Amino acid sequence: MDFALTDEQRMLEETLTRLVADQVSPEQRRTLLNAAGTETSALWRTFAELGILHMPFSEDVGGLGGDGTDLMIIMQALGRGLVPEPYLAGVLLPGKLLALTASSTQQQRWLTPLLEGEHQLALAWQEHHARYDAFAVSTQAIQRNGQWLLTGRKDVVMNLKAAATTLVTARVESGKLGLFIVPAGTAGSTMHHYRTMDDQSAGDLTLENVTLALDNCLSEDVSNALSEVLAIGRAALCAEAIGAMETACDQTLAYIKERKQFGLPLAAFQALQHRMVDMHLHLEQSRSMAILAATSLTLPPHERDYKIAAAKAYCGESARFIAEQAIQLHGAMGMTDECYVSNYAKHLVMFDHYLGDSDYHLETVSERLEVA
Structure with a gap:
């Protein structure tokens, strides 16, 4: 190819x-x-x-x-x-x-x-009990007097603070998963804002009998569309992680070439050379998996989700490995904000948790293998 x-x-x-x-x-x-x-x-x-x-x-x-x-x-x-x-x-x-x-x-x-x-938007799909399962939703949406009433809570809503409106998933009376437009400041909605470990803006959204017009419902059966969008997001995350891993590897290699110990650059020590090679092996193998994810978006849903889950799981493990190696090869200074590689390390660790961690996606892969 x-x-x-x-x-x-x-x-x-x-x-x-x-x-x-x-x-x-x-x-x-x-x-x-x-x-x-x-x-x-x-x-x-x-x-x-x-x-x-x-x-x-x-x-x-x-x-x-x-x-x-x-x-x-x-x-x-x-x-x-x-x-x-x-x-x-x-x-x-x-x-x-x-x-x-x-x-x-x-x-x-x-x-x-x-x-x-x-403007910017946000997507509220996670709930505290669901462990990355976008379809284990307890938030409820019912129709009353020509309006929708939403009640529930969404956790770790990325970009919630800056969003002009938030798209919220909720279980409708038919039992299917619906999708609703909840503009910022809507009566009955409260937000708790915070930052993730890698300084990304997030928040929790609580809905208490939030009243919405009927046309604020985008869909009363969003399951297929949501699966497609989450697949796109996971493929995009894999690609973003490749860029961050590249820079973390480059900064670490530059550091061990410059830093001296016992009168020699750290890069002269064979044990550290081996660790840099391992970092690059993880990077290049992850790059192949990210390409697989990007080129799988047009496949049938079952095959698409399987391949993207495999890519996300592998890239998540590689991201953690490279983050840990980068910090260790920089020594104690690698833990400080002044050492910029620490910011990459935090982002790579958090990457594994966005849109499902390695364990979650490995379950998807193993289930597919068991069926096969």
């Missing part, structure tokens, strides 16, 4: 790599993190102007029709620079669900300004 990029894809990669290098230095990243949730950043507006926000969406909804490879290029570049902007949580996941389920009026209201960079 030919994995060579097209001229347009190489141009996308070069443009985004330069942009991230220019605008996401360690100091600039701290500024972006401190400003998160207050207003749209200049970098986000640049993403919109360059079509980065439009790229993964079909032309039917105003996108550029990018495929899995285009998405992989974008996410790798964001991972290399440890870009804190919520591309996955604020655009890709909720935007894809809108594209699959929303009416033209709903898309015009929420999706079009999303792709133009005018």
Whole structure:
């Protein structure tokens, strides 16, 4: 199979790599993190102007029709620079669900300004008892007097603070899984905001008899669309992890070449050379799995989910391994914020938990093997 990029894809990669290098230095990243949730950043507006926000969406909804490879290029570049902007949580996941389920009026209201960079959204699908199972949902939605009433709680909602509206999954009276638009500030909804270990903005959303108009329901059976969107998100995460692992490996190699012990660079010691080789082996094997995930998005759902689960599980284990090795080879300073590799290590550890950890996805793989 030919994995060579097209001229347009190489141009996308070069443009985004330069942009991230220019605008996401360690100091600039701290500024972006401190400003998160207050207003749209200049970098986000640049993403919109360059079509980065439009790229993964079909032309039917105003996108550029990018495929899995285009998405992989974008996410790798964001991972290399440890870009804190919520591309996955604020655009890709909720935007894809809108594209699959929303009416033209709903898309015009929420999706079009999303792709133009005018606002961000969030997707609330996790619940505290469910352990990454998007369909183990206790949040309830019932119709009363021509309105919807939502009651329940969603945990670890990424980008909740900055979202103009949140897409919420809830069990409807038919027993199927519905999807609802809950704008920020809706009466009966309360939010608890915090940051994850890798400084990403998240929050818990509590709904107590939240009243919504009937047209705030995007779907009364969103299961297939949600499965597709989560698969896209997991493939995107694998690509982002590759970018972060690349930079963690590069920074670690540069450090052991510079740092001296007993009058010699650390890189001169064979034991440390072996550890660097192991890091690169994990990186390259993960890269192959990320390519598998990106190229599996158009497969039938059962095969798609199996291959992406395998990729997410392997990349999660590799991400933890590279994070641990990077910290150990840097020594005690690798634990400090001043040593920038620590930020990559925290992100790589948390990567394993976003959209399901290695254990969760290994269960999916093992179930498929048992059936086979």
